Amino acid sequence: MTDNATEQAPTFETILYENPAPHVARIVLNRPAMMNAQDTRLLYELNSAFNIAARDDEIKVVILAGAGKHFSAGHDLHEDPRKVDYSPYEPVGTWCGFGCEGAEGHFQREKEIYLGFSERWRNFAKPTIAEVQGACIAGGLMLVWPCDLIVCSDDARFMDNTVDMGLAGAEFFNHPYELGIRKAKELLFTSGWWDAQEAHRLGMVNHVVPRAELPEFTLTLAKRIAKMPLFALKCTKEAINNAQDAAGRSTVMNAQFALHNLGHSHNMMKYGMMIDPNSEAAAKSKAAAYNEKK
Numbered sequence: 010m011t012d013n014a015t016e017q018a019p020t021f022e023t024i025l026y027e028n029p030a031p032h033v034a035r036i037v038l039n040r041p042a043m044m045n046a047q048d049t050r051l052l053y054e055l056n057s058a059f060n061i062a063a064r065d066d067e068i069k070v071v072i073l074a075g076a077g078k079h080f081s082a083g084h085d086l087h088e089d090p091r092k093v094d095y096s097p098y099e100p101v102g103t104w105c106g107f108g109c110e111g112a113e114g115h116f117q118r119e120k121e122i123y124l125g126f127s128e129r130w131r132n133f134a135k136p137t138i139a140e141v142q143g144a145c146i147a148g149g150l151m152l153v154w155p156c157d158l159i160v161c162s163d164d165a166r167f168m169d170n171t172v173d174m175g176l177a178g179a180e181f182f183n184h185p186y187e188l189g190i191r192k193a194k195e196l197l198f199t200s201g202w203w204d205a206q207e208a209h210r211l212g213m214v215n216h217v218v219p220r221a222e223l224p225e226f227t228l229t230l231a232k233r234i235a236k237m238p239l240f241a242l243k244c245t246k247e248a249i250n251n252a253q254d255a256a257g258r259s260t261v262m263n264a265q266f267a268l269h270n271l272g273h274s275h276n277m278m279k280y281g282m283m284i285d286p287n288s289e290a291a292a293k294s295k296a297a298a299y300n301e302k303k
Contacts, residue, residue, distance in 0.1 A: 019057075019061075021039075021054040021057070021058065022050060022054065023038070023039055023040050023048070023050055023051040023054050023055075024036060024037065024038065024039055024051065024054040024055055024057075024058050025037035025039045025076070026058050026061060028068075029072075029228055030228060030231070030232050030235070031067075031235070032067060032068060032069040032070065032232075032235035033068070033069070033070050033071075033072065033228065033231045033232060033235055034058075034061075034062040034065070034068045034070070034071045034072070035071075035072040035074060035228075036055065036058045036059070036062070036071060036072070036073050036074070037074045037075065037076050038051065038055070038073075038074070038075040038076060038080070038081060038152075039076045040076075041075075041076045041077025041078070041079075042077075043082070043085065044077070044078075044079045044081065044082035044143075044144065045075045045076065045077065045079065045080060045081040045082065045149075046081065046082045046083065046084065046085035046086075046087075047081065047083065047084050047085055047148050047149075047152075048085040048088045049088065049090075049093050049095075049098070049122060051085075052122045052126055053097075053098040053122070055126075055152075056101060056126055056129070056130075059071070059129075059130060059133055062135065063133065063134065063135065066239075068135065069135060069136070069234070069235040069237070069239045069242065070135060070136050070137070070138065070231040070232075070234050070235045071133070071135060071136070071137045071138070072137075072138050072139075072140055072227055072228065072231055073137060073138070073139050073140065073152060073153070073156055074139075074140040074224070074227075075140075075141070075142070075143075077143075078142070078143045079142065079143030079144040079145070080139075080140075080141045080142055080143055080144065080145045080149055080152075080153070080165070081144075081145055081146065081148065081149030081152060082144060082146050082148075082149065083146040083147035083148030083149050083150075083151075083179075084123075084147065084148040090107075090114075090115065090118055091114075093107070093118075095107050095108070100121060101121065101125060101126065101129065102120060102121045102125045104117040104120045104121060105117060105121075107121065112270065112273070112274045112277075115270070115273060115283070116270050119180055119266070119269075119270065120266070123148070123151065123179075123180035123181065124180045124181055124262065124266050127151045127152070127154070127155050127180070127181035128155075128181070128262070130152075130155040130156075131154075131155035131250070132250065133155075134243045134246065134247070135239070135242065135243065135246075136157050136158070136234050136242050136246060137155070137156040137157050137158070138156060138157065138158045138159070138160060138227055138230060138231055138234075139152070139153035139156035139158070139159045139160070139161075140160055140161075140223060140224065140227040141153055141159060141160070141161040141162070141165050141214075142161065142162040142164065142165055142220060142223055143162070143164060143165060143166070144165075144166055144168075145161075145165065145166070145167050145168075146167075146168045146169075146170065147168065147169050147170055147171055147179050148179060148180075149167075150167065150169055150179060150181075150183075151179055151180065151181040154181060154183040154187055155181070155183075157246060158215045158230070159208075159213065159214040159215055160214065160215060160216045160217075160218065160223065160226060160227045160230065161205045161208065161214050161216075161217055161218075161223075162205065162217070162218060162219065162220040162223045163205050163206075163217055163218065163219055163220060164205070164220055165204070165205040165208070165214075165217075166202050166203070166204050166205070167202065167203050167204075167208055167213075168196075168200065168201065168202045168203070169184070169196065169197060169200070170200040170288075170289070171197075171200075171269075172197050172198060172200050173200035173285075173288045173289055174284035174285055174288045175272055175275070175276050175284055175285030175288060176269050176272035176273065176276075176284065177265060177268040177269050177271075177272050178197055178265060178269065179269070180266055180269055181262070182261060182262055182265035182266070182269075183262075184196075184197065185261070186253065186258065187211070187212075187213045188211050188213060189211065192211060200289075205217045216230075
């Protein structure tokens with residue numbers, strides 16, 4: 010794709026790439042039967058879709074959405090990382106070594122596709138808007154939190170249940186910045202849900218709208234932003250991100266990522282598996298607490 014013209018996007022297996030309005034791209038997680046759970050292919054295809062939008066000078070704003078009833082159930086726990094074929098994917102980071110034995114391979118995989126991708130999308134130069142409906146669980150937060158703005162439906166619900174799994178929060182640890190210190194502790198300690206209204210009260214989301222109005226509202230917001238000069242948008246985004254980074258955000262991220270992987274190693278040594286088998290998450294589907302039929 011050239012930097013100056015919009016070309017037809019490639020066909021992905023797990024992602025849809027759309028142009029719903031001039032200067033606006035819409036990237037859709039497209040595994041609705043799996044509640045848009047994130048396997049390796051989805052994450053690499055999502056990164057490729059962001060690359061397309063970045064290289065297209067006609068695109069000023071990117072919307073990230075999920076097909077079906079729910080935005081995302083988080084990481085696909087049915088995928089065995091040890092059996093993933095990485096040959097179709099071009100590494101984005103430089104750690105690589107995803108097939109190494111022991112904690113080495115697992116750490117490097119998570120450094121690439123979880124922390125690495127989320128950080129990359131957080132620093133994506135153009136404005137991004139997350140369009141969220143239904144359940145958004147753990148790894149799902151790692152897709153919406155990197156976005157600049159979040160619009161959710163009035164039935165949206167959020168959870169990070171990683172402490173229940175025996176881990177110190179999700180790999181992209183934006184919790185203190187999104188929720189505040191004490192609320193972040195409560196929601197992690199309890200592995201509990203918070204609804205759209207609470208997310209709005211905490212400042213995590215910008216707007217809460219009726220489910221039926223979500224796509225139109227989000228697109229209207231994107232079109233309004235797209236009227237602004239792109240270079241000014243990029244510079245403004247970087248200035249605000251720099252304010253967080255100057256306060257030590259990246260240090261917090263890297264320290265917590267190490268603690269998260271320490272939890273994986275502890276569980277493997279104690280239980281022979283990456284998550285605590287006594288957790289609700291290990292006994293049920295990650296979304297068992299949420300009534301899918303609602």
